[in-house]
Amino acid sequence: MKTLSEDLYKQFSAFLEAQVGIVLGPNKQYLVKSRLSPLMSTYGFSSLEELINKAMNIRERELRMVVIDAMTTNETLWFRDIYPFQLLTDKLFPELGKNGKTIKVWSAASSSGQEPYSIAMMALEHQYKKPGTLSGGVQIVATDISLSMLNQCKEGIYDNLALARGLSTERKRQFFEPCADGSKMKISDRVKKLVTFRHFNLLDSYAPLGKFDLIFCRNVLIYFSPEIKSKILNQFAMSLNPGGYLLLGASESLSGLTERFDMVRCNPGIIYKLK
Structure with missing residues (x-):
């Protein structure tokens, strides 16, 4: 039954x-x-x-x-909402990567890998378009509670349906290689090497992950109670380096949950800077 x-x-x-x-x-x-x-x-x-x-x-x-x-397990797509990834090039990479600093990014719910791999692609595009920038590189840690999703992420193999969701033909050509059977494509090693995948529960201690300059936690907090949201957000604050940023989903807010961040209005979108 x-x-x-x-x-x-x-x-x-x-x-x-x-x-x-x-x-x-x-x-x-x-x-x-x-x-x-x-x-x-x-x-x-x-x-x-x-x-x-x-x-x-x-x-x-x-x-x-x-x-x-x-x-x-939740579905996701490449370059979701677009503007957070545009902000990487317009604001966050130039600001956080000054003086050859390595930018450390945490994708806090990587699902099937589209978010961290999209960030990695943006970093490679930025370096190509603006030679000499991001000289310290970008290191991305991607975590998820789903072991099956993490295994899929590490493989980096996607079928045509997944590839059609938010990925341009140009990016597909530039950052993917066809698999032998022709129905799937594998993300290239130069993208893969920027991302480390780890099994992680957002209710656990964040200390083992280290410190970050930028945390993506988009469309995740909606699943939690206000008390747990508040706890997670305050732990994010402790996981950020001075001047670090937090990016949430378009429908998510910090209102009434934490006072550790200043809201920064961008055009378009909103991001949160550690106080």
Whole structure:
């Protein structure tokens, strides 16, 4: 059976929030069913209830990770919203890369890799168009809680459908190589070498990641409660070097959550500078 009782849904919602901070909210049973039902046959469960109860058992680490993975995997696209990537060239690369400084960037929810690889492509384009700039280079750390997404990121192989979402023909030609079967393309090594992928939960300590000049956390905070949003934002502030910036999604705001940043209005878009 693929039904989900109200009581079990509430238990699972609390479990998911405790594990990764994601708040499902009421009446999202359909989302749980659509994400987890495919796992029933894979792992030999006869009901969704059995699968969820087993996943919430503390001893079932592997199944727990698979279930969390299924619930947190989100689609993304290349150069999403465009303006944050234009800001890299217009403002952030020139400002943060002065005097040969290496710019350290964190893509805090890399999903299938489009965001960190888009940042890397912008860095390479900037160096090509303005020789001598970014002499210290750009180092990108990309993290995600989904192990399957991270494996896909590291492979850097995308099908035609993924490549069609936000990627120009010119960038495809410049930064990708065709795979042997012709239906997919692989991102080039010169893009890949700028990005390091790491498994990371935004509820954990940020100290092992080090310090950054720029943090991308776009369209992620919408899934968290206000308390967890506030905690994450204050941890971001502690993870930034002086003068560092935070970029959020277009619909996200810091209002009432933290006072560690000044809002900087750009044209277009808004970014947040560490106070």
